[in-house]
Amino acid sequence: MCNCKEMEMKFEQLDQIIDKHKAERGALIPVLHEAQEVFGYLPYEVQERIADGLGLSMAKVYGVVTFYSQFSLKQKGRYKINVCMGTACYVKGANDILGKFLGRLKIQVGDCTPDGKFSLDSCRCIGACGLAPVVTINDEVYGRLTPEMVDQIMDEYERKE
Numbered sequence: 616m617c618n619c620k621e622m623e624m625k626f627e628q629l630d631q632i633i634d635k636h637k638a639e640r641g642a643l644i645p646v647l648h649e650a651q652e653v654f655g656y657l658p659y660e661v662q663e664r665i666a667d668g669l670g671l672s673m674a675k676v677y678g679v680v681t682f683y684s685q686f687s688l689k690q691k692g693r694y695k696i697n698v699c700m701g702t703a704c705y706v707k708g709a710n711d712i713l714g715k716f717l718g719r720l721k722i723q724v725g726d727c728t729p730d731g732k733f734s735l736d737s738c739r740c741i742g743a744c745g746l747a748p749v750v751t752i753n754d755e756v757y758g759r760l761t762p763e764m765v766d767q768i769m770d771e772y773e774r775k776e
């Protein structure tokens with residue numbers, strides 16, 4: 616993690632978050648949520664600061680971070696791609712859709728592109744089985760996808776920014 620000014624400011628914010636919650640019972644979960652809002656994910660240094668600030672062991676903090684799927688140990692992209700691998704999507708070709716993203720982004724599932732633009736994850740059913748196979752990119756939902764449509768969607772996102 617770099618030592619730039621921005622990171623210092625984020626750690627100052629984190630200290631304020633810890634101070635705000637530390638007298639509460641069960642402070643760990645809200646602190647982790649707010650810390651993830653600030654950093655985008657929960658790297659080792661952030662977990663260590665939280666453990667120190669709340670007087671908890673690293674094992675406890677790490678255990679909670681890895682238990683709940685909403686917490687991430689890895690950096691996420693500005694565009695978070697999630698390919699549904701639930702049964703309905705799987706039957707309708709989600710594997711080919713995922714393969715298309717893997718080939719296009721040249722990263723593994725769970726990783727982020729080096730420029731921080733895209734991250735790729737798979738997930739379980741998101742409750743839109745009628746649209747299978749389904750992919751979400753941030754809050755956008757894309758349904759009845761084909762590998763060709765993945766190229767079109769990615770072309771659009773590549774042009775953004």
Ligand code: FES
Binds near residue numbers: 700704
């Ligand atoms: S299985 Fe993909 S939305 Fe339900």
